Amino acid sequence: MKILKTTIVTAFFFSLSISTINGQSLNYKVLEDNPYDHNLDVTFLPFYVDMASKENNLSLGYGLNAKLIYKKLATFRLYALKPYAPVFDWGYHFGSGGGFDSPTVNKLKKFLHIELGGTYHLSERTKIKNRNVVLSEHSGYKTTTTTYISVPATVRKIFGVRAGIYNYHTAINARHNGDVDGDLHIDAKGVISTDGTRFGGAALLNDGGSTTDPFYNTNSATNMKVLGVYGGISSSSYYKIMVDTDGYGKKGGFKSTNFFADAMFAPVRIDDFVGADGKKYDVSGKGAQGFKTRPFGARLGLEYTMGKKKVGYYARMEAGFKPGLANSKFYVSLGFGISFVGKVQKLASE
Secondary structure (H helix, E strand, O other), rough: EEEEOOEEEEOOOOOOEEEEEEEEEEEEEEEEOOOOOOOOOEEEEEEEEEEEOOEEEEEEEEEOOOOOOOOOOOEEEEEEEEEEEEEHEEEHHOOOOOOOOEEEEEOOOOOOEEEEEEEEEEEEEEEEEEEEEEEEEEEEEOOOEEEEEEEEEEEEEEEEEEEEEEEEEEEEEEEEEEOOOOOOOOOOOOEEEOOOEEEEEEOOOHHHOOOOOOEEEEOOOEEEEEEEEEEEEEEEEEEEEEEEOOEEEEEEEEEEEEEEEEEEOOEEEEEEEEEOOOOOOOOOOOOOOOEEEEEEEEEEEEEEEEOOOOEEEEEEEEEEOOOOEEOOOOEEEEEEEEEEOOOOHHHHOO
16 A cells, blocks of 8 residues: 655644645634534444454354443443354354254353443543544555645543453354264263263264264254353544645544553353253262353453544454353454434533
8 A cells, every 4th residue: 555644844722723635725714623522323233243262152143332432430331242044153053954964952041241340530631743644545456545734633632440240141052073072172072961961973982982872963052151251441532623725625533542451350150051851960060971061251352443524434353362161262243333423412521
């Protein structure tokens, strides 16, 4: 990507300045420089992907993200994800007969992730920092040429501590093939309940397995439910700058970023397997084998929104390890959407 860099030569009261593009002078006038222009952000995510290793879970779907900044005190957030359809939720799809018949009759739940929380502002300040204002973009066969100027803008910076409720549930199963480790990467015995009943398809005949076992080589499935809390820190920044330039007209926009790091604690509950006869099999209690759980987790994340007026592009990326199955080493979640920003005047700070 070829970028035509420019440098500010002089500035006059931040309202009339002269910048340089390729050695040519460019006049611009600051029309707006206000990082407090909006305090409400509602985002629809038409796409997200959530992947957890060794937890037989890949979910694709849509979601909602909402954020409200209350004066200079706190920021409140809601984040929710849901798959498009059963086929885009691997835990549910395979657990409900997608590939292997199941002798269990558990009523499975589709993947659902919901977070509700807030950030208390420990510090808030503004700084004047140069921000790029794109003047034009031209795309060629292999390259895109972007022309921009660097303009002093007021940036609002917030550092705080955050906490909230962390909740999700997903279907998990004991699917194995032959004597090859399956989705759970447990041993070849599959999942064994507290009464010694074996589930899954990795039971070896010479190790006590039998093709007459009703749960042999099956897709027995159940629900894993996680409900707990998260807490951590976040660092956010906001700015909005609009300028009127010679030859390019009115240019600029807004951008907000939020970096966060959290620890999570959420007791994990795994429902019993239920046979067709209604008998329940405890697969997570003392003496059970296969489904081992972990109540702790941690994550790092980054989200940002950028746009020109009241509509922007949103992206969120986070990674870490969730409370859930103990052998699930990490997860990655990505989301992209369209944000609509506004201002609740009574709750705003200037």
